[in-house]
Amino acid sequence: MASSANVIQVDTERIDLKNRSLAAFLAWLVPGAGHFYQGRHTKGSLYLVCIMTTWMLGFALGGGHVVYASWQPGDRRWHYILQAGVGAAALPALIQGNRMRKMTDKGVTSRSYEPMWGGFMAPPHRPVIEDRTDEVSAWYATYGAGYEMGTWYTMIAGLLNILVIYDAYAGPLAVPISGRKKKDDDDSEQQADSEQQAAGESDSGAAAASSASTPEAKS
């Protein structure tokens, strides 16, 4: 049975958010999964298609090397924090990154290190030094602007999923102030019109006398 605290009404539709925390977790794990759990299938499909397409497009543009987890000197991959917003799709990078970290000593990777899964989401070999030829610069040289754009695409996909997680947890975000203000103005105008109309119908004589006494009418 739905708890009233978890039922909200948006655009004349009643939404049962069910277990909000679980929905948010599912939304992080797979974009749109939280909405499927809540029975919001249209939005769930939209999120899944939009976010995963953006993510995979970026991943392909960068030759599969744009998503990796690393916090080593010379290669602090802060981008991964945003990329991890898409959940399960970015998790292999954590496993690869942790394995690489264990095999790295003072910024240099052990010679015996071999990445798993054919190097899928694996960090580059160490050392990575700015302005020197290394594996990262080889990726840049090979994929050109695609490497940069791929990084951006995957980061944006992760950021978009943060909005989706919020939507799964608490329902749609508030309409921006500008839009709400316009709607309020329209509503107040309509209300004023209807009040004026009602007053005119009920007492047309008094209304006419009242308007005649105003400065505008006298002039």
Place this chain on the structure above:
Amino acid sequence: MISISPTYLMYYVPLIISISLVFGATRHEDTQTILKHAFYTARWITGFMAIIFVILLLINWMV
């Protein structure tokens, strides 16, 4: 006038579609309203970027 290949601008298309739709969907529940909001968002972002583009072109022309 433009130092990059115009094909680079194609990178913008999937992004604007994705961002607008997700942005609209996180604010509404009704599909028609979502699409309408997405259209307005796409138009606003495109217009904003076009204005910045023209300003940069003018600066480039003046300098």
